[in-house]
Amino acid sequence: MSDTVSHVFAALSDPTRRGLYEQLLESPNGYTATELALNASVSRQAIVKHLQVLSLAMLATSHREGREVRFFATSKAAATASTWLADRAVAWDRRVAALERGVRLSTSRRGARR
Amino acid sequence: MTDIIHRELELSCSPSEAWEHVLNPTWLGDDGELPMTPGAEGWVRDEDGVHYLIVEEVDENERYVYRWATFDDAPSRVEIELLPMGDRTRISISESPLDVRAQASLGFQ
Numbered sequence: 001m002s003d004t005v006s007h008v009f010a011a012l013s014d015p016t017r018r019g020l021y022e023q024l025l026e027s028p029n030g031y032t033a034t035e036l037a038l039n040a041s042v043s044r045q046a047i048v049k050h051l052q053v054l055s056l057a058m059l060a061t062s063h064r065e066g067r068e069v070r071f072f073a074t075s076k077a078a079a080t081a082s083t084w085l086a087d088r089a090v091a092w093d094r095r096v097a098a099l100e101r102g103v104r105l106s107t108s109r110r111g112a113r114r
Numbered sequence: 115m116t117d118i119i120h121r122e123l124e125l126s127c128s129p130s131e132a133w134e135h136v137l138n139p140t141w142l143g144d145d146g147e148l149p150m151t152p153g154a155e156g157w158v159r160d161e162d163g164v165h166y167l168i169v170e171e172v173d174e175n176e177r178y179v180y181r182w183a184t185f186d187d188a189p190s191r192v193e194i195e196l197l198p199m200g201d202r203t204r205i206s207i208s209e210s211p212l213d214v215r216a217q218a219s220l221g222f223q
Contacts, residue, residue: 005188006211009118084188085118088209091160092121098141099205103125103132 008081011057024073
């Protein structure tokens with residue numbers, strides 16, 4: 001669980017990789033590295049490396065297709081990461097409210113003393 | 115790596131007062147200990163259990179940075195910054211997961 005989350009965030013912290021992952025998500029038929037390279041600003045070789053990182057983070061799977069490898073987005077790892085994120089977000093909302101409450105209490109107490 | 119969670123708020127007190135509130139662990143959880151020395155270990159207990167933490171940076175009235183983890187959750191780094199805004203203080207909080215290499219060197223896992 002922990003490893004999945006940190007792999008996913010590390011994989012998606014790179015904007016090029018995030019863009020490739022989004023393209024994969026939108027295509028039910030997946031893409032080969034060559035297809036992705038057609039409208040990318042980086043080389044096919046760079047794209048292959050990015051796809052490997054996405055695969056390691058379990059954000060993509062691949063199937064061999066003749067001489068090419070076709071990549072598909074998987075959503076399970078991303079879903080795990082977004083649950084992690086949602087849990088943390090709720091915890092921080094609670095903490096921020098507690099901090100504000102603490103300051104409000106001590107300033108009103110001081111006001112009463114004056 | 116970019117922040118994953120970011121929160122900003124303004125407190126109606128000076129940075130030095132805000133600093134005292136920030137260093138009082140009861141807002142982070144039910145109970146805990148936030149040391150003032152970089153490298154020192156502390157903890158915060160909340161409904162998720164005990165978060166063990168290691169202080170990374172202490173810049174009085176300005177900045178407090180630590181990394182923390184529970185036994186079953188990925189370690190992350192929390193940065194809390196205080197910025198004076200007239201007679202108020204802006205607090206900026208960010209939490210980002212540590213990458214896998216950093217985890218190995220932490221001794222967490």
